[in-house]
Amino acid sequence: xxQTHDIHSLLSDRFPRKAERETDGTAITWLAHQGVMSARGxxxxxxxQGQVTCDVDKITTDISTLGARCNPKGRMQSSFRxxxxxxxxxxxxxxxxxxxxxxxxxxxxxxxxxxALTDASTEWVGLGLWGPDAQAALRTVDLxxxxxxxxxxxxxxxxxxxxxxxxxxIWLPTAEAQPTLDRLCRSATPAATDEWQVRQIRAGIGEVTxxxxxxxxxxxxxxxxxxGVSFRKGCYTGQxxxxxxxxxxxxxxxxxxxxxxxxxxxxxxxxxxxxDTGKLLGEVVIAARSSHIVEMLAVLQKDAAQLTTMSxxxxxxxxxxxxxxxxxxxxxASEADRDN
Numbered sequence: 001x002x003q004t005h006d007i008h009s010l011l012s013d014r015f016p017r018k019a020e021r022e023t024d025g026t027a028i029t030w031l032a033h034q035g036v037m038s039a040r041g042x043x044x045x046x047x048x049q050g051q052v053t054c055d056v057d058k059i060t061t062d063i064s065t066l067g068a069r070c071n072p073k074g075r076m077q078s079s080f081r082x083x084x085x086x087x088x089x090x091x092x093x094x095x096x097x098x099x100x101x102x103x104x105x106x107x108x109x110x111x112x113x114x115x116a117l118t119d120a121s122t123e124w125v126g127l128g129l130w131g132p133d134a135q136a137a138l139r140t141v142d143l144x145x146x147x148x149x150x151x152x153x154x155x156x157x158x159x160x161x162x163x164x165x166x167x168x169x170i171w172l173p174t175a176e177a178q179p180t181l182d183r184l185c186r187s188a189t190p191a192a193t194d195e196w197q198v199r200q201i202r203a204g205i206g207e208v209t210x211x212x213x214x215x216x217x218x219x220x221x222x223x224x225x226x227x228g229v230s231f232r233k234g235c236y237t238g239q240x241x242x243x244x245x246x247x248x249x250x251x252x253x254x255x256x257x258x259x260x261x262x263x264x265x266x267x268x269x270x271x272x273x274x275x276d277t278g279k280l281l282g283e284v285v286i287a288a289r290s291s292h293i294v295e296m297l298a299v300l301q302k303d304a305a306q307l308t309t310m311s312x313x314x315x316x317x318x319x320x321x322x323x324x325x326x327x328x329x330x331x332x333a334s335e336a337d338r339d340n
């Protein structure tokens with residue numbers, strides 16, 4: 001406990017709480033909002049395969065994926081990145097506030113697969129690293145660089161996940177974190193967590209938080225576009241609803257990226273309305289402040305997404321502006337194919 005307290009105190013002191021401006025060059029931040037659920041045992045693969053949206057059978061120690069856990073009605077209880085540090089263990093990296101509840105909920109089923117679920121958040125330190133010299137920074141501290149997006153490189157017990165050309169997640173065992181952290185902070189500028197969240201927003205990667213627990217089905221967060229839903233694997237909790245929406249339904253709401261002039265990000269779950277009529281149009285998924293503006297992901301009614309009168313409910317502030325997602329054209333094309 002003392003060691004965990006010490007490293008968290010160090011992290012709190014090392015990284016700024018708020019971003020005053022976007023960091024130039026290569027930056028690093030503490031993923032303070034992320035927690036870790038561990039699934040370890042005789043057959044964690046079979047257990048998870050029946051509980052989550054992604055195809056666990058395809059995940060090796062060298063590959064990660066996004067995914068979600070749904071209730072029987074297909075509503076997401078958590079979204080996560082799935083890692084496999086060893087053959088008998090998986091890590092589900094999700095919003096910290098959800099970990100304890102997911103451990104409690106899933107443990108009812110895990111026991112039948114001789115799998116133990118634990119809140120391992122204190123056992124790991126998550127870092128985000130990005131920028132033009134991010135790969136060089138990893139090599140400076142003797143960490144291997146994954147070759148492709150979603151690949152995982154292992155150096156001892158440390159895991160490095162490639163998220164794109166110049167962005168990485170690093171998961172360090174708490175007991176070993178400080179020396180690597182100290183060296184990385186000499187190669188990259190310490191930045192606020194908000195800056196990392198802005199990058200995730202621009203990449204179109206939403207997440208479930210406590211205020212949006214069981215609010216969305218996976219397609220509403222575009223999770224199928226991000227490789228987080230398998231429509232070929234066997235049954236899992238909520239699979240019937242998720243598959244029906246893919247093959248038979250017509251999705252009426254999905255996630256968009258929006259911009260808001262101002263400095264105060266609205267919290268997840270905040271309603272978005274038509275200012276002229278007061279009609280509810282959707283709700284915020286995540287939001288963060290960049291240099292001079294708030295960026296957010298929000299689930300909106302598709303037929304209202306192009307309105308120019310969208311605003312955050314009860315704010316009386318500026319109107320929202322639509323912005324692009326990196327996979328917008330592919331998403332529109334797949335929606336057109338499905339709807340036809």
